[in-house]
Amino acid sequence: MKVLITGIDGYSGWPLALHLLSRGHDVVGVDNFVTRRRVREVGSWSATPIPSFAQRQRLVNQLLGKELPFHRGDLGRYDFVARVLEEEHPDAIVHLAEQRSAPYSMIDVHHAVTTQVDNVVGTLHLVYAMRDHCPDAHLVKMGTMGEYGTPNVDIPEGFFEIEYRGRKDRLPFPRQAGSWYHWSKVFDSGDVMFASKIFDLRATDVMQGVIYGIRTAEMTDRRLLTRFDFDETWGTALNRFIAQAVLGLPITPYGKGEQIRGFIALEDSVQSLRLAVEHPADRGEYRVFNQFDAAYSINQLAETTHQIATELGLSPRIEHPPDPRIEAEQHYYAPIHERLYALGYQRTRELSEVMREMFTDLLRYRHRLEARRHVVMPTIGWRRADNPAALNARVAASSAPPSAEPPPPVQDR
Amino acid sequence: MKVLITGIDGYSGWPLALHLLSRGHDVVGVDNFVTRRRVREVGSWSATPIPSFAQRQRLVNQLLGKELPFHRGDLGRYDFVARVLEEEHPDAIVHLAEQRSAPYSMIDVHHAVTTQVDNVVGTLHLVYAMRDHCPDAHLVKMGTMGEYGTPNVDIPEGFFEIEYRGRKDRLPFPRQAGSWYHWSKVFDSGDVMFASKIFDLRATDVMQGVIYGIRTAEMTDRRLLTRFDFDETWGTALNRFIAQAVLGLPITPYGKGEQIRGFIALEDSVQSLRLAVEHPADRGEYRVFNQFDAAYSINQLAETTHQIATELGLSPRIEHPPDPRIEAEQHYYAPIHERLYALGYQRTRELSEVMREMFTDLLRYRHRLEARRHVVMPTIGWRRADNPAALNARVAASSAPPSAEPPPPVQDR
Numbered sequence: 001m002k003v004l005i006t007g008i009d010g011y012s013g014w015p016l017a018l019h020l021l022s023r024g025h026d027v028v029g030v031d032n033f034v035t036r037r038r039v040r041e042v043g044s045w046s047a048t049p050i051p052s053f054a055q056r057q058r059l060v061n062q063l064l065g066k067e068l069p070f071h072r073g074d075l076g077r078y079d080f081v082a083r084v085l086e087e088e089h090p091d092a093i094v095h096l097a098e099q100r101s102a103p104y105s106m107i108d109v110h111h112a113v114t115t116q117v118d119n120v121v122g123t124l125h126l127v128y129a130m131r132d133h134c135p136d137a138h139l140v141k142m143g144t145m146g147e148y149g150t151p152n153v154d155i156p157e158g159f160f161e162i163e164y165r166g167r168k169d170r171l172p173f174p175r176q177a178g179s180w181y182h183w184s185k186v187f188d189s190g191d192v193m194f195a196s197k198i199f200d201l202r203a204t205d206v207m208q209g210v211i212y213g214i215r216t217a218e219m220t221d222r223r224l225l226t227r228f229d230f231d232e233t234w235g236t237a238l239n240r241f242i243a244q245a246v247l248g249l250p251i252t253p254y255g256k257g258e259q260i261r262g263f264i265a266l267e268d269s270v271q272s273l274r275l276a277v278e279h280p281a282d283r284g285e286y287r288v289f290n291q292f293d294a295a296y297s298i299n300q301l302a303e304t305t306h307q308i309a310t311e312l313g314l315s316p317r318i319e320h321p322p323d324p325r326i327e328a329e330q331h332y333y334a335p336i337h338e339r340l341y342a343l344g345y346q347r348t349r350e351l352s353e354v355m356r357e358m359f360t361d362l363l364r365y366r367h368r369l370e371a372r373r374h375v376v377m378p379t380i381g382w383r384r385a386d387n388p389a390a391l392n393a394r395v396a397a398s399s400a401p402p403s404a405e406p407p408p409p410v411q412d413r
Numbered sequence: 414m415k416v417l418i419t420g421i422d423g424y425s426g427w428p429l430a431l432h433l434l435s436r437g438h439d440v441v442g443v444d445n446f447v448t449r450r451r452v453r454e455v456g457s458w459s460a461t462p463i464p465s466f467a468q469r470q471r472l473v474n475q476l477l478g479k480e481l482p483f484h485r486g487d488l489g490r491y492d493f494v495a496r497v498l499e500e501e502h503p504d505a506i507v508h509l510a511e512q513r514s515a516p517y518s519m520i521d522v523h524h525a526v527t528t529q530v531d532n533v534v535g536t537l538h539l540v541y542a543m544r545d546h547c548p549d550a551h552l553v554k555m556g557t558m559g560e561y562g563t564p565n566v567d568i569p570e571g572f573f574e575i576e577y578r579g580r581k582d583r584l585p586f587p588r589q590a591g592s593w594y595h596w597s598k599v600f601d602s603g604d605v606m607f608a609s610k611i612f613d614l615r616a617t618d619v620m621q622g623v624i625y626g627i628r629t630a631e632m633t634d635r636r637l638l639t640r641f642d643f644d645e646t647w648g649t650a651l652n653r654f655i656a657q658a659v660l661g662l663p664i665t666p667y668g669k670g671e672q673i674r675g676f677i678a679l680e681d682s683v684q685s686l687r688l689a690v691e692h693p694a695d696r697g698e699y700r701v702f703n704q705f706d707a708a709y710s711i712n713q714l715a716e717t718t719h720q721i722a723t724e725l726g727l728s729p730r731i732e733h734p735p736d737p738r739i740e741a742e743q744h745y746y747a748p749i750h751e752r753l754y755a756l757g758y759q760r761t762r763e764l765s766e767v768m769r770e771m772f773t774d775l776l777r778y779r780h781r782l783e784a785r786r787h788v789v790m791p792t793i794g795w796r797r798a799d800n801p802a803a804l805n806a807r808v809a810a811s812s813a814p815p816s817a818e819p820p821p822p823v824q825d826r
Contacts, residue, residue, distance in 0.1 A: 078522055109491055109541035116537065117530050120600075124529065124593075128522035152582035153575070162566070162575055167745070169565035171587040175603070180537075183607060187533075187600045190588070194596060198739045198795050326611045332580070382611050 002026040003277055004088055006075060006126070007096030009053050010035050012142075012211060012269060014226045016094060018218035019270040020277070021066045028088050029053075029070040030097065035227075035234075038104065044231035044375040047243070047365045048214060051223055059223055075122030078129070085126075085133040092138040092277045093130070097122055098184070102146070102325075103233045103380040105181035112180040119184040120191065127195035138202040138280035139192065140273060145207045145262045145292055145335060147186045149176030150328050155335035158205065158288025178327050179382070189288075196286040203285065204276045207335075208269070209262030209292025212238050213354045214361050216267045225361070226266070231375035238263075238301050240376055242355065245309035245316040246362050247373050254378070255323030257299035260333040262292025265349035275343040290337040293347055308355055312363070324381040415439040416690055417501055419488060419539070420509035422466050423448050425555075425624060425682060427639045429507060431631035432683040433690070434479045441501050442466075442483040443510065448640075448647075451517065457644035457788040460656070460778045461627060464636055476634055488535030491542070498539075498546040505551040505690045506543070510535055511597070515559070515738075516646045516793040518594035525593040532597040533604065540608035551615040551693035552605065553686060558620045558675045558705055558748060560599045562589030563741050568748035571618065571701025591740050592795070602701075609699040616698065617689045620748075621682070622675030622705025625651050626767045627774050629680045638774070639679070644788035651676075651714050653789055655768065658722035658729040659775050660786050667791070668736030670712035673746040675705030678762035688756040703750040706760055721768055725776075737794040 003020050007013040008029030017027045031053065039045060051059065053070060060068045069088075073080040075097050085093075098119040099105065105115035123141065130137055148155045151174070161170050172193070175186040189205055196203040214228050229235040230243035241251045264272070272291050281287050302318050309316040323329060362369060369376075416433050420426040421442030430440045444466065452458060464472065466483060473481045482501075486493040488510050498506075511532045512518065518528035536554065543550055561568045564587070574583050585606070588599040602618055609616040627641050642648040643656035654664045677685070685704050694700050715731050722729040736742060775782060782789075 078526075109537065112541070113491075113534050113537055116533055116600075116604075120529055120533070121526050124526050125522065128525070151584055153577040153580040153584075156577075160577060162577060164566040164569075164573060164575060167566040171564055171566075172589065174584040174587050176585065177603065177607065180604070180607075183600070183603050186603055187529075187596070190590065190596050190599055191529075191593070194590065194593070 001091040001277065002028065002088070004028045004030065004084070004090035004093045005096060006030045006093065007098065008070070009033055010096055011227050011229070012266065013096045014056070015216045015218070015266055016270045016273050017068065018064070018224065019216060019274060021060065021064055021068070022218045023274060027068060028090060029068060030073065030084060032072065032074040039229060039231070039234050042231055042233045042375060044229065044234065044372050045368065046227035047230055047362055047368050048225040048228045049368070050227050059221065063221055063224065075125055076118060078125045081125040082129045082133060085129040089134050090137050092140060092280065093126065094140045094273055094277065095123065095126055096142050098142065099181065101233050102179035102181040105179050105184070106380055106382055115181050116184040116187065120187050123188045123191055127192065127199060127201060130201055131199040135199065135201065136283070138204065138277070140204045140206060140276045141188060141192050143185045143189055143205050143207045144182060145209050145290065146182040147175045147177055147189060147207060148173060148335065149178060150331040150333055151176065152332050155290065157290045157336055157339050158207070178325065193286045196284060200284045202281040202283055203287070204281050205286065205288045206273070206276065207288060207290045209264045210236050210238070211264055211266050211269045212236065212351070212358070213266035213349070214358055216270060228362070230369060231372065232378045232380060237298055241302055241305040242358050242362060243369050243376050245305050245314055246359070246366055247369055247376065248315065249373070249376060250317050250319035251302050251305055252319055252321050252378060253298040253302040254321060254325060256329040257302060257320060258297050258330045259327060260295050260297045260331065262290070262295050262335055263351065264291060264293040265354050267349050268293055268347060271348065272340050272345055275340060275345055279343050287339070289339045290335050291340060292335070292337060294351070295333055296351070304352055304355060308352065308359055312359055321378060324378055326382045414504040414690060415441065415501070417441045417443065417497070417503035417506045418509060419443045419506065420511065421483070422446055423509055424640050424642070425679065426509045427469070428629045428631070428679055429683045429686050430481065431477070431637065432629060432687060434473065434477055434481070435631045436687060440481060441503060442481060443486065443497060445485065445487040452642060452644070452647050455644055455646045455788060457642065457647065457785050458781065459640035460643055460775055460781050461638040461641045462781070463640050472634065472636055476637065488538055489531060491538045494538040495542045495546060498542040502547050503550050505553060505693065506539065507553045507686055507690065508536065508539060509555050511555065512594065514646050515592035515594040518592050518597070519793055519795055528594050529597040529600065533600050536601045536604055540605065540612060540614060543614055544612040548612065548614065549696070551617065551690070553617045553619060553689045554601065554605050556598045556602050556618050556620045557595060558622050558703060559595040560588045560590055560602060560620060561586060561748070562591060563744040563746055564589065565745050568703065570703045570749055570752050571620070591738065606699045609697060613697045615694040615696055616700070617694050618699065618701045619686070619689065620701060620703045622677045623649050623651070624677055624679050624682045625649065625764070625771070626679035626762070627771055629683060641775070643782060644785065645791045645793060650711055654715055654718040655771050655775060656782050656789050658718050658727055659772070659779055660782055660789065661728065662786070662789060663730050663732035664715050664718055665732055665734050665791060666711040666715040667734060667738065669742040670715060670733060671710050671743045672740060673708050673710045673744065675703070675708050675748055676764065677704060677706040678767050680762050681706055681760060684761065685753050685758055688753060688758055692756050700752070702752045703748050704753060705748070705750060707764070708746055708748070709764070717765055717768060721765065721772055725772060734791060737791055739795045
């Protein structure tokens with residue numbers, strides 16, 4: 001199949017490209033490199049050195065013997081989106097090109113606006129361009145388990161049958177997101193559900209758990225590693241815990257640390273996306289997959305980090321700063337995740353095994369963590385005036401109103 | 414109380430201002446006059462001649478003996494929103510400044526994008542400016558009953574208690590909107606629910622039924638009438654039916670005409686908004702009112718139009734064009750609407766009485782309907798390529814990508 005990946009230069013886009021190529025699919029990439037730019041905006045970088053995309057294309061050519069066509073551009077420009085879909089006519093589009101950081105969206109009003117506008121507009125542009133240029137293609141859209149929040153009932157895969165005041169219906173499960181970013185994903189889900197109905201499109205909406213890991217089986221060379229963000233804005237809790245342990249900083253589960261989330265290894269995330277691609281939805285069908293492997297509490301992650309760090313001769317300690325987010329610190333959490341298994345999903349990686357591998361990689365790049373150790377500890381608050389001057393200064397460059405213009409050229413890293 | 418009305422120049426903003434002033438409240442207005450511009454964009458105008466806003470201010474001064482301060486500007490500019498809230502420090506903000514037409518949002522990708530971006534950004538800007546400049550103010554946000562779609566169960570007021578797989582929770586009622594516009598209102602509801610939580614704001618979210626009528630008790634002079642849109646984009650079904658009857662065109666309920674919606678008279682809509690303003694939500698409370706008076710099928714509206722038109726000596730006829738929307742033409746519809754009654758809401762107007770009054774007003778302005786008779790009949794389709802060349806030509810001016818710039822000055826009508 002020919003698969004277009006938007007956001008191919010990103011954390012999961014790049015491993016997905018390698019995985020699909022290794023399975024014999026054709027891959028075409030789209031990216032505007034905004035994540036590289038935004039990570040610099042908060043004063044950070046990837047712990048793993050990331051080659052330029054042109055270098056990545058050459059590596060794919062040399063190491064996998066494959067071509068990797070690429071369109072540089074912004075999904076905020078409809079003419080660009082329409083041209084790419086018209087030229088490429090993909091069988092599937094895996095849409096990963098979104099602002100993906102909850103803390104980034106909470107920095108201030110402009111980051112809130114940029115997040116919601118960019119994410120919603122990119123998706124709208126894609127579904128219209130699909131309608132006009134490849135209506136039979138299958139849209140695999142990256143959502144997040146965070147759309148559901150933490151309700152006191154089981155979380156179905158997108159829809160549920162309910163009885164209310166004596167009558168029954170099958171309805172979308174209510175969304176209760178916890179950041180402007182998470183709400184932007186809820187909005188996308190609504191738009192894609194509606195687009196599949198009015199434009200008769202095939203759509204799979206992936207409610208993705210938190211992904212962990214830096215490498216997949218296809219990364220036979222260190223230069224193929226994906227990015228690893230460890231700053232408070234772009235790094236996940238687990239990434240920051242491991243970076244904290246390596247740097248001798250306290251490991252910082254927020255609040256009680258009993259927040260539970262769904263997680264999945266990078267390798268199994270790309271497996272899941274491939275399964276979705278290889279088993280497309282029907283025309284007009286909008287289906288939702290809860291794509292995570294297992295649920296862990298933040299304390300479990302902190303403790304496993306502590307344990308592995310201790311084994312490696314580090315001297316980790318755990319601290320519990322007040323939770324800067326507005327979220328339940330103790331809650332029920334039981335999402336259903338059956339649809340991927342029905343397509344043949346099998347867990348290939350265990351959490352502690354992947355965490356050891358992450359420690360090994362990060363100890364190798366310890367100097368790159370050290371050089372940015374000031375960006376690891378949390379400072380962004382969900383409420384007013386929690387954002388300190390240091391962060392505000394780092395992001396000052398972005399406080400201008402968002403613009404529809406494409407970003408200036410970047411030369412990473 | 415001091416009430417800031419965003420969108421004060423619009424269909425319901427203007428009558429609300431008159432009503433609040435007559436009840437002794439102070440009113441401050443905000444508008445960018447984009448509705449006047451967009452109605453011109455589709456080749457139409459208001460059947461009632463609408464004075465410029467400066468004239469409206471003078472009329473308020475002369476006829477009601479009141480001041481009506483006004484800020485001209487766009488909610489898409491955060492500096493403007495922040496400045497107005499800082500200067501005015503309102504007790505309540507009634508937020509009506511949104512793109513309000515479902516067909517307009519369905520014209521093409523650019524109208525879809527403009528609708529969702531403008532509506533979401535305006536609301537985000539408001540809640541951030543409230544956080545920083547008037548955190549104790551009460552936000553009354555105009556939503557729509559259309560957010561809920563037409564589920565096969567009763568529709569509660571925003572939230573419902575459910576049991577699912579043996580556990581219980583109180584959750585937001587699922588939204589299933591039917592146009593990009595309706596989805597934009599769903600998005601706003603999510604953002605306001607979240608903002609009230611993280612910023613500790615008072616918020617009332619009004620799931621508004623379709624409003625009908627041109628006048629309220631405060632409109633003691635013909636120059637005070639509100640706008641009446643009758644074109645396929647900006648006019649409601651009822652408005653178009655009456656215009657069709659006056660013009661000798663067929664009355665056009667879409668499809669089977671058994672679509673049921675909630676309706677409320679303009680006079681009772683402003684009564685409801687005043688009750689919400691006068692009984693503010695608590696700090697951190699997000700409450701939802703289903704604000705309609707009675708549910709009617711589209712056929713009931715068409716038949717009542719037919720009956721009144723016949724009494725008036727017109728020769729109406731009803732035709733059923735294929736439904737250009739993607740919607741259920743036969744469905745269950747039983748929304749709950751109790752919270753307004755608990756605040757003292759009482760119906761003051763009956764549908765057929767208001768419709769007679771609308772006929773009277775429109776027969777007076779018949780020449781203005783005649784001059785734009787070509788814009789009444791439906792042409793905008795929800796699917797691809799249903800939008801004919803005539804419409805496309807009319808809207809060509811708007812096909813540029815949306816811009817954050819304020820619109821150029823306009824001199825209505």
